[in-house]
Amino acid sequence: MEQEYRKTRTTVSLINYHFVFCPRYRRKVLINKVEERFKQLVAGICQENDWIIVAMEVMPDHCHLFLNCLPTDSPSDVMARVKGVTSRRLRQEFKQLSHLPSLWTRSFFVSTAGNAKKLQAIKKSKDKESHWMKDQNHKIRRQIVNYAISNGVGVIRMEDLTDIRNTAKSKKTDQGRNLHSWSFYQLKEFIKYKAEMFGIRFELVNPEYTSQTCKNGHQARANRNGLKFRCKECGHACHADVNGAINIAKAISGLAS
Numbered sequence: 001m002e003q004e005y006r007k008t009r010t011t012v013s014l015i016n017y018h019f020v021f022c023p024r025y026r027r028k029v030l031i032n033k034v035e036e037r038f039k040q041l042v043a044g045i046c047q048e049n050d051w052i053i054v055a056m057e058v059m060p061d062h063c064h065l066f067l068n069c070l071p072t073d074s075p076s077d078v079m080a081r082v083k084g085v086t087s088r089r090l091r092q093e094f095k096q097l098s099h100l101p102s103l104w105t106r107s108f109f110v111s112t113a114g115n116a117k118k119l120q121a122i123k124k125s126k127d128k129e130s131h132w133m134k135d136q137n138h139k140i141r142r143q144i145v146n147y148a149i150s151n152g153v154g155v156i157r158m159e160d161l162t163d164i165r166n167t168a169k170s171k172k173t174d175q176g177r178n179l180h181s182w183s184f185y186q187l188k189e190f191i192k193y194k195a196e197m198f199g200i201r202f203e204l205v206n207p208e209y210t211s212q213t214c215k216n217g218h219q220a221r222a223n224r225n226g227l228k229f230r231c232k233e234c235g236h237a238c239h240a241d242v243n244g245a246i247n248i249a250k251a252i253s254g255l256a257s
Helices: 032-049 075-093 117-150 172-177 182-197 240-250
Strands: 015-021 052-059 062-069 109-112 155-159 201-205 228-230 237-239
Touching (some): 015 075, 237 240
Antiparallel strands (some): 015 062
């Protein structure tokens, strides 16, 4: 995209900045309505400050923002304005973010960019990842629904993670396991659609205590240690995800409203 030089009374410039910034703990919160509202807020901020959005690509846990600015606009001032306003407004408007003291990390990446060619590579990488994940979700959906059909299963249950992944504090080792993103939502929709097509009931389960309760009904936070589950009362031990899946199947905490 060809850009024109910008002129003021004292300057002629063509300054493009490439910013990258992330939510705290790399939480995957920039999805669905949060992503849409974030883009609206950024557009408004840029219009107010006479910054031109050359390109913007939002991913669940970070954002690439290419801005054309004037010589009087320092990168630190730009980021302070963008992050400050969006952090405050998004935390006010979305309940799942309201508990955070700040939405963004203090740090950011910035480099000068003559144009937005870098973004094309970013978009290509994101599209490739999206296509791969969609294909994987279709394969998982097919295996689950086919198993249910073959074994006469009348109901499929999944954990309702609408809020829990946004409100829970994520350890660095768990970042790759954070399922509250477009990929989990997509998988859920795939399974729900196909299951109902074959007359199989689909239900979402309240996730409360499903990871802390053993199959014999003993609940304690100390029962789970990472991927290991061992009941402190009866000694039952297994993989933590297997234990959680059993509890989801039993819907021990009830169905999601």
